[in-house]
Amino acid sequence: MVREWDPRTASSAEIASLLDTLNAVLAVDLPQDPPWREDSLREYLAEVMPGERRISWVAQAEPTDPGDPGAVLGQVHVLLLGDIGVLEVLVHPSVRRGGLGRDLVLRAARRVYQEGFRSIGVEVVGDTPAIGFYESLGFTREYVETRSVLDLAAVDWAELAQMATGIGAGYQLEFFPGGPPDDLIEAYARAKAEVRDVDDGELRPSSYDPERLRDSLDTLHRRGMKPYIVLARHEQSGEVAGLTEVVVPAQHPTRADQYDTIVAQDHRGYGIDRAIKARMLLELRSAEPELAEVQTWNAQANEAMLKVNAELGYRPDRDWCEYSVDVAELVHRVDPPR
Ligand SMILES: CC(C)(COP(=O)(O)OP(=O)(O)OC[C@H]1O[C@@H](n2cnc3c(N)ncnc32)[C@H](O)[C@@H]1OP(=O)(O)O)[C@@H](O)C(=O)NCCC(=O)NCCS
Secondary structure (H helix, E strand, O other), X not given: OEEEEOOOOOOHHHHHHHHHHHHHHHHHHOOOOOOOOOOOHHHHHHOOOOOOEEEEEEEEOOOOOOOOOOOEEEEEEEEEEOOEEEEEEEEOHHHOOOOHHHHHHHHHHHHHHHOOOOEEEEEEEOOOHHHHHHHHOOOEEEEEEEXXXXXXXXXXXXXXXXXXXXXXXXXXXXXXXXXXXXXXHHHHHHHHHHOOOOOOOOOOOOOOOHHHHHHHHHHHHXXXXXXXXXXXXXXXXXXXXXXXXEEEEOOOOOEEEEEEEEEOHHHOOOOHHHHHHHHHHHHHHXXXXXXXXXXXXXXXXXXXXXXHHHHHOOEEEEEEEEEEEEHHHHHHHHOOOO
């Protein structure tokens, strides 16, 4: 049975069952990824940025006894933002190839269409069944990024400490667990607005103003995801010359996500990129003792960033592809207008 589902009011048994399905999916599709934990999973699924909406459906097995809600065997959600719907779907490996994935995507697509949105975007992990699945539904590939993973156990910490100090004169590095302090938000937002080197593979609007930045930090915290920031400050002007962001999610705290890394145009060529990333890893080592790995996503054309990541010890892991489809086309192909 498929039904619309609200993670805010779902029972704890449903959340736990969804987690089991997610971990069964990871075990077959991404066996090197750490399993997810239940910590803040409800909040992760429920919380969104102001102005965005997430709508979810679950597929549940028939209950085996009266008090049992029925295992969650599949789930789809779509995040409505800007003019697109960003889709995520999961089907338990034990019930795949029975048409459930297709059914879930079409439910979400019909709603996205009714709500007046034009396209659906989805991130698809290379070398998994999801590639054939989305292509069979008419989604087309927009671009491919590479996910790379850094194993902290293999890091040469002495070398990293040198990298963290190998920066041109006139810059100072600062570390902020939890996000930038309020008095730095404006300068931080200016640096992000000037140049955005999208380093996290997320589908997001690219404009950054102080208010949106505050909202986005607040949303991260509400979803159980802890941001860490290292800034390079230009001492003379006080400007934020560079920044790097890593997020440690409560749901998989042994593997952190590298978000944006930005070096403002006027401050390139002084070793800031390498130094801020190295300093971040040194800080995380003591701030997050459980942390074992950091993952990052890069456009394959971004050679400068890939070079720095390789020097830090990141190893390419998988293709991470963005696919999209025109919603009207998808819906009309399945439900032809009469
Ligand atoms: C992708 C996914 C949702 C498909 O679910 P499903 O219920 O097996 O899909 P369906 O049975 O509806 O398949 C519909 C069509 O997609 C295509 N398809 C599905 N799996 C495929 C595969 N392994 N290879 C090639 N094509 C495939 C087929 O054309 C299929 O139709 P057919 O079975 O009649 O040939 C499921 O494999 C899944 O949950 N994957 C993980 C997705 C994810 O986001 N993971 C994130 C962490 S890795």
